[in-house]
Amino acid sequence: MSDKIFDVDHVTLRFGGVVSLNDVTLHQERGEILAVIGPNGAGKTSLFNSLTGVYQPQEGTITFQGSDAKPMSVIGKKPHRVSAAGVARTFQASRMFSALTAFENIKIGAESHRGIGVAGAMLRGPKTRRDERTSDARTVELLDFVGLRAKANVISSSLSYGDRRRLEIARGLATGPQVLLLDEPAAGTNPSEKLELTTLIRKVRDEMGVSILLIEHDMKLVMSLAERLYVLNFGSVIAQGTPEEIRANEKVIEAYLGSTATETGDRS
Template identity: 45%
Template sequence: MKTVLRSDKIGKNFGGLRALDNIDLNINQGEIVAVIGPNGAGKTTLFNCITGMHEPTDGKIKVTPPEKTEVCVNGLKPNKITELGLARTFQNIRLFNKMTVLQNVMVGRHCRNKNTFLEAIIRNARFKREEKQTLEYSLHLLETFGLVEHRHQLAENLPYADQRRLEISRALATDPFLLLLDEPAAGMNPHETFELDQLILKIRDEKKISILLIEHDMKLVMRISDRIFVMNQGKNIADGSPQEIRNNETVIQAYLGVE
């Protein structure tokens, strides 16, 4: 199976704190991999290193976009990493609050458009064609996420669960081969979480992308993950199938508890 992301002994220091230590994580095409672990384990820091918000202190992160050769992303800016085909959502939702739902998704899509600033001013045929495609694709995503009837509302006026779904739609609009979701079910009730399960599986199956997911909701993690990567105090303490992780003594002691 093709590997789409390979992190090789990643480390990240914040002053004297070793937030990531020797992290080796591989993600294969089409896999859903969950990253779990207690608060402060380094999960979000790992996402920040993969998506260019932080540069790792040591180690290398390499990605292989479809039909391209492997690229090292250390030191690349977040927008370059998005262009390569990685997209993410944030633990604390980061939408454009004063823009509409539709505009939020269209902004995501614009990174794939090829028209120039001049073409946008003169509104030539290519610009108009791309704008039409952007609109159609954005509406299609909103339809998939059950948000199309809210398309003219301001993002800030959406209920919390819808804001989380909108953030995923915007990330998907960039056409990623790897989608990183940081606690997508946070603040959702069990019914909304179950709907999210179905949506994540559908995205993976229909769009043939890989998904890396940080989540504290163990029911969701156990239901949809192909593999679980467990972190504690910056280190990887286990990596295996949901069944293996559920029965792993070290993981039970560090995170899952006896229940």
């Protein structure tokens, strides 16, 4: 009996006449590092947006199964509800709260799932103070975890690309997720940052037990990190398997990797 954290069943997403996801069926095992690859416009980000409640697919079902909770149907839920259930994400072009410090960015994630208390906030009662302390401690922990402790009070817009990526991961982790969705985490980073990022992502899974779902263009990173891959093309899943199987798959070579297939994983 497999333990599926995400179960996407025959999902179709349309925008007017444009079919963005076409009868997509895939699943992620708990604790797995799963990657979704595919050329530009294949529907990868649409898939992420459907998994997090930003888009509402017209057909099919998406089931998220947290470790102890009842399975939740994602379609029809608002993004903040999906986040509360245990799904965190990062964005393709990193979306920080750019006028806030690294610390504040993470803290917003750490405290977002507690009940709001305007009265508590205005009076600053003991519960509010205790909550603040808990969030502060959690934030510092995460800053350490991603290696940004020294930059805690830097305004996030003045961080480097690599640091922003790590900050975004920390902000997502702060919400206490079961699964972390990473949308092209390596975009715009340099080779040494890429290496650090690979280590960090693996650390997130190994030390925090958070499953990872990854979209990435950088083949070297995907092939070294992912345990299983799905390949999307024109909104449909055209292949799935281990990195070795994908490398050898004729359809993938034709659709996605094209003539540079031989270079994949070795020199790209």
